[in-house]
Amino acid sequence: MAKTIIISNRLPVQLQISNGGITAVPSVGGLATGMKSVHSSGDSLWIGWSGLTDEEIPEELAPKIDAALAKHGSSKVKLTEKEVDGFYYGFSNRTVWPLFHYFLEYSEFELESWEIYKAVNQKFADAILEKADNEDTIWIHDYQLMLVPQMVRAERPDISIGFFLHIPFPSYEIFRTLPWRREVLQGLLGSDLIGFHTYDYERHFLSSVRRLLGLEVSFNDIYLDDRVIKVDSFPMGIDYKKFSDAAKEHSQRSEDEKSELQKRLDTHKKSAPDAKFFLSIDRLDYTKGIAKRLNAFEYFLNKYPHYKERVRLIILAVPSRSNVPQYQLLKREIDELVGRINGELSTVSWTPIWYFYRSMPFENLIDLYTSSDIAWLTPIRDGMNLVAKEYIATRTDKTGVLILSEMAGSANEMNESLLINPNNFEQIADSLNEAINMPKEEQIARNTLLQKRLERYNVEKWANDFMNSLVGQKEKDQTYKSRKLSIDIMNTIMDSYNKSRRRLVFLDYDGTLAGFHTDPQKASPDEELYTLLDEISSQPNTDMYLISGRDKETFTKWFLPKKYNMIVEHGVWISQGGEEFRMLETVKKDWMEKILPVLESFVDRTPGSFIEEKNYSLAWHYRKTDPDFGQKRAVELNTVLTSLIANDDLSVLNGNKVMEIKSSNVNKGRASMRVYSEHDYDFVFAIGDDWTDEFMFQELPKDSVTVKVGRQKTQARYFVDNTKNVRAILKRFANKR
Numbered sequence: 080m081a082k083t084i085i086i087s088n089r090l091p092v093q094l095q096i097s098n099g100g101i102t103a104v105p106s107v108g109g110l111a112t113g114m115k116s117v118h119s120s121g122d123s124l125w126i127g128w129s130g131l132t133d134e135e136i137p138e139e140l141a142p143k144i145d146a147a148l149a150k151h152g153s154s155k156v157k158l159t160e161k162e163v164d165g166f167y168y169g170f171s172n173r174t175v176w177p178l179f180h181y182f183l184e185y186s187e188f189e190l191e192s193w194e195i196y197k198a199v200n201q202k203f204a205d206a207i208l209e210k211a212d213n214e215d216t217i218w219i220h221d222y223q224l225m226l227v228p229q230m231v232r233a234e235r236p237d238i239s240i241g242f243f244l245h246i247p248f249p250s251y252e253i254f255r256t257l258p259w260r261r262e263v264l265q266g267l268l269g270s271d272l273i274g275f276h277t278y279d280y281e282r283h284f285l286s287s288v289r290r291l292l293g294l295e296v297s298f299n300d301i302y303l304d305d306r307v308i309k310v311d312s313f314p315m316g317i318d319y320k321k322f323s324d325a326a327k328e329h330s331q332r333s334e335d336e337k338s339e340l341q342k343r344l345d346t347h348k349k350s351a352p353d354a355k356f357f358l359s360i361d362r363l364d365y366t367k368g369i370a371k372r373l374n375a376f377e378y379f380l381n382k383y384p385h386y387k388e389r390v391r392l393i394i395l396a397v398p399s400r401s402n403v404p405q406y407q408l409l410k411r412e413i414d415e416l417v418g419r420i421n422g423e424l425s426t427v428s429w430t431p432i433w434y435f436y437r438s439m440p441f442e443n444l445i446d447l448y449t450s451s452d453i454a455w456l457t458p459i460r461d462g463m464n465l466v467a468k469e470y471i472a473t474r475t476d477k478t479g480v481l482i483l484s485e486m487a488g489s490a491n492e493m494n495e496s497l498l499i500n501p502n503n504f505e506q507i508a509d510s511l512n513e514a515i516n517m518p519k520e521e522q523i524a525r526n527t528l529l530q531k532r533l534e535r536y537n538v539e540k541w542a543n544d545f546m547n548s549l550v551g552q553k554e555k556d557q558t559y560k561s562r563k564l565s566i567d568i569m570n571t572i573m574d575s576y577n578k579s580r581r582r583l584v585f586l587d588y589d590g591t592l593a594g595f596h597t598d599p600q601k602a603s604p605d606e607e608l609y610t611l612l613d614e615i616s617s618q619p620n621t622d623m624y625l626i627s628g629r630d631k632e633t634f635t636k637w638f639l640p641k642k643y644n645m646i647v648e649h650g651v652w653i654s655q656g657g658e659e660f661r662m663l664e665t666v667k668k669d670w671m672e673k674i675l676p677v678l679e680s681f682v683d684r685t686p687g688s689f690i691e692e693k694n695y696s697l698a699w700h701y702r703k704t705d706p707d708f709g710q711k712r713a714v715e716l717n718t719v720l721t722s723l724i725a726n727d728d729l730s731v732l733n734g735n736k737v738m739e740i741k742s743s744n745v746n747k748g749r750a751s752m753r754v755y756s757e758h759d760y761d762f763v764f765a766i767g768d769d770w771t772d773e774f775m776f777q778e779l780p781k782d783s784v785t786v787k788v789g790r791q792k793t794q795a796r797y798f799v800d801n802t803k804n805v806r807a808i809l810k811r812f813a814n815k816r
Contacts, residue, residue: 082122083546084211085114086203086227087220088167090127092151094144101140103147110220110245117218117542118152126206129155132163156206158199165195171223172400178257179222179249180366180460185405188258197226200266204230213237216549219270221245226262229269241549242270243313246462247488248280251287264292268303271556272549274313276463276488281312289706297791305563305800307790309552313545314492316537317468323534325445326473341446347391348450350428355515357392358451360444360466361458362399363436365409368459368484368501369396373416373432375457375501379508380424380431386515388429392455393447395435410436448473453514455482457501463488467496468533477523477530480514482507492532495525564786564797564804569811572764572784577815579762581620584812585751585775586612587767588627590735591788592809594802597703599629599691604637611806614813616643624754626650626747628732628739628771630693631660649732649741649771650750651695663750666695666742670727674740677719685712696741713738734769748774755779764812765795766805 087110092103118125129144136144148155158166169192177185204227207217211231217240219227228240254260264287267273275281281299289296294303301308337345348354357376361367376392396413400406417434424431439447448454454470464487471481471493481496483489490498497510564572576582586592589602596602604612616623624644627634631652634645642657652660671692678690678699687703699716701709716738720731724740732739747767755763765775768788776785776794787793788805799805 081212081214081216082124083117083216083218084207085118085123085125085218085220086207086224087125087127088171088223090129090148090151090153090155091118091125092148092153094129094131094147096131096137096140101143101147103151103153105151114542117546123152124210125151125153126156126203126210127153128158128163132160133157134160154206154210156202158202162195162199162202165192166199167223168400168403170196172403174257175222175225176246177365177405178253179246181247181249181253182365182460183253183256185365186256193259200224200226201230203227204234207231208234211235211238215239216546217241218243218546218549226266227269229266232269239549239553240270241272241274241545242267243274243545244280244462245276245315247460248275248284248287250283251290254283254287255291260287261291264288268292268301268308270308271306271552272545273308273310274545274548275310276312276314277491278312279491280462280488281310285310286707295789302790305804307552307556309548311548313541313548314488314536315463315465316533316539316541317465317472318539319468319472319534319537322445322448322469322472323475325441326449326475329445329449330475338442338446340443341450344446344450351389353389355390355453356451357390357453357455357511358395358447358470359392359455360395360447361397361456363396363406363410363413364399365405366458366460368457369394370409370412370416371459371501372455372457373413373420375504375507376432377420377424378504379511382505382508383512386512387424387431388426390431390511390515391429391433392431393433393435393451395437395439395447397438398436444469445473449475451479453480453482453511455511456487457482457484457499457507458487459484459501461487461489465489467493471526471529472533474526474530477526478519479526480517480522481529482510482514492536493529495528562797564799564808568797569808573811573816575762575784576764576812579620581758581760582618582622582762583755583758583760583764584615584621584623585626585747585763585765585767586623586809587769587772587788588625588629590768591766591802591805592625595702595735599700600633607806609641611809611813612643613641615809616641618815622754622758622760624751626751626765626767626775628696628698628734630691635660644754646747646750646754648693648695648745649739650745650747651741653750653754663753664742664745666745668695670724670729671697674720674723677723678716681712681716685709688712695745696739698737698739700737702736709736732771734771739771746774747771748778751775752778766799766808 091106093106095102095104173187203224208231213235215238217231217238219242222244228242231240285296288294288301294301299310359372361369380387417432421430421432448470456464456467458464467481467483467489483493483496483498484501485498486501497514499506499510589595592608593602593604622644624646625638626646628649629647631647634647638645639657645654651662651664651666653663654660674697678697681699682688682690685701685704688699688701691698691700701713717731720740728743729740730743763779763783765779765783766786767775773794785795787795787798790798
């Protein structure tokens with residue numbers, strides 16, 4: 080039976096060693112809660128680090144740990160102290176974490192940490208491979224394990240793999256500073272589905288893939304070898320019912336049932352009924368903007384001094400990575416800021432900031448959420464920020480105001496909150512003033528919309544949506560495989576090839592027989608290709624044609640001595656049996672002097688682009704340009720050309736990083752049919768990679784074997800993935816087996 084395997088750095092249970100025994104206690108974190116529906120349904124396994132290093136585990140307790148974890152459907156990856164230090168505290172949290180959150184100045188690029196990161200990722204991959212079968216579904220989580228997908232894919236090419244990144248993915252300009260950027264991208268591209276919290280992160284990732292790896296990206300699909308990788312956004316939700324129910328139960332407690340914290344909050348509320356509580360809850364992390372928030376609070380009190388003794392800021396800073404130097408400095412900075420502000424502004428009866436540096440149990444979190452009038456969350460950069468969602472879920476009477484940084488991932492779906500720039504103290508002060516004075520009717524209207532959305536798209540729906548999309552991607556891949564030129568289909572084609580009386584074979588060149596090159600003249604044929612073409616063209620009753628958009632001068636130099644049949648410039652010229660090229664179509668070229676200045680202006684404004692002047696067409700190449708900029712210019716040029724050539728019987732062909740303008744009555748379809756009509760062919764084969772070849776696929780007889788190179792939409796009957804697969808076909812034709 081197929082199972083789901085979940086992989087994360089930490090397991091969803093906490094191990095406790097006491098009195099020579101082991102107990103495993105379920106975690107209550109966001110990921111553990113979110114994956115509960117996936118982990119508990121059917122046959123599933125969660126693989127991760129137990130939280131204890133090899134040095135911390137007595138040898139006799141190791142089997143007991145495995146047994147304790149097994150009860151919770153979990154299996155551990157063993158890590159040493161050195162591995163945890165290099166992999167987790169090192170590369171993960173001193174390189175990736177600051178870099179992906181735009182704190183480039185904190186990023187450390189240590190080769191030793193990178194090597195340990197790779198080794199530990201391989202450990203996780205090996206743990207998966209040991210437990211996984213081909214029909215299983217793998218879901219890998221977060222930035223600590225970005226190399227694992229490709230490591231698993233290398234051993235199990237057909238297994239279904241999903242990856243979700245729980246932190247931001249940075250813009251290309253930031254990501255490119257990582258020395259091992261290509262390796263990280265290639266690691267992630269071992270997945271079938273890659274998920275992010277927001278579309279912005281997805282967009283940044285796709286941009287890096289295009290720029291650094293040069294892969295084809297269509298919308299949110301990445302084409303890599305024989306696979307299509309889907310990239311999508313899935314904003315993570317919370318366990319809405321858990322927080323909402325806890326808040327309802329909290330509101331019904333008697334005085335005796337209340338916690339000590341709640342009693343203290345109530346006392347302060349009664350002493351100043353009009354006072355407002357601001358709530359700030361974060362991990363102690365430089366990405367959360369706690370220090371800026373404290374400075375902004377001081378700015379607010381100085382701008383609106385009448386709020387002194389009428390507001391109080393409650394800060395809960397949860398300890399995090401306390402052995403990393405930046406976190407130690409941050410702790411000291413916040414301690415000093417709180418001390419200074421309280422020292423300068425406190426009165427006998429009022430302390431402006433209550434500061435807690437600790438973790439709090441769930442019950443006390445509910446105390447704070449339900450007692451605070453305003454939640455003020457201003458991360459400088461945050462993947463999602465679930466605290467904002469938790470606060471709204473606990474507002475059972477729908478009052479309360481959320482002030483949220485627009486840099487948090489959750490800001491994309493919480494537009495009803497007051498969104499602020501965490502660096503703009505003036506805006507923050509005014510937003511705090513607005514929140515204090517917001518009428519209850521407006522609070523209720525905003526929170527009603529927020530609660531409906533959060534309740535509908537909860538954490539369970541997030542997990543199910545991702546899994547359904549992963550299953551859908553696998554099924555989509557299977558539909559591709561049904562049209563893929565498989566070995567069985569190729570065997571059938573070879574049977575027809577060998578039995579045929581007369582064969583006609585059309586072979587496109589660029590992107591089919593040869594890969595693309597930034598300089599088209601350097602994509603010249605190699606010796607292996609010449610050998611294969613010699614074999615095929617010399618076979619009895621076989622007419623092989625190279626059919627290309629290339630200029631006749633280039634093909635004359637490369638192929639005329641070989642006496643191959645050739646059709647060039649999309650059907651303008653033909654050469655048969657080594658004769659000089661002759662015109663297949665009568666075409667005009669007077670239009671070229673009108674179009675050339677337009678193309679030249681685009682070359683001037685698009686660094687890296689250039690014009691290729693052919694005898695009867697013009698091509699604007701933009702393979703060397705920035706991918707996004709080149710695509711933008713191509714759209715612009717297409718618009719300009721369409722209006723210019725409307726009455727000139729010209730066409731614009733959009734190829735692979737090239738736009739070509741030519742006469743409308745010339746295309747590969749007309750040319751191939753002219754050749755086809757010359758003899759009685761009972762086997763026709765045509766292969767090509769771009770839109771210019773679609774005319775050929777469309778015009779040739781329906782029983783022709785037409786093959787597209789790549790997975791784009793096509794009129795061809797079959798597809799192969801790349802030029803390597805094309806060479807394999809040619810070898811079979813050459814050997815006739």
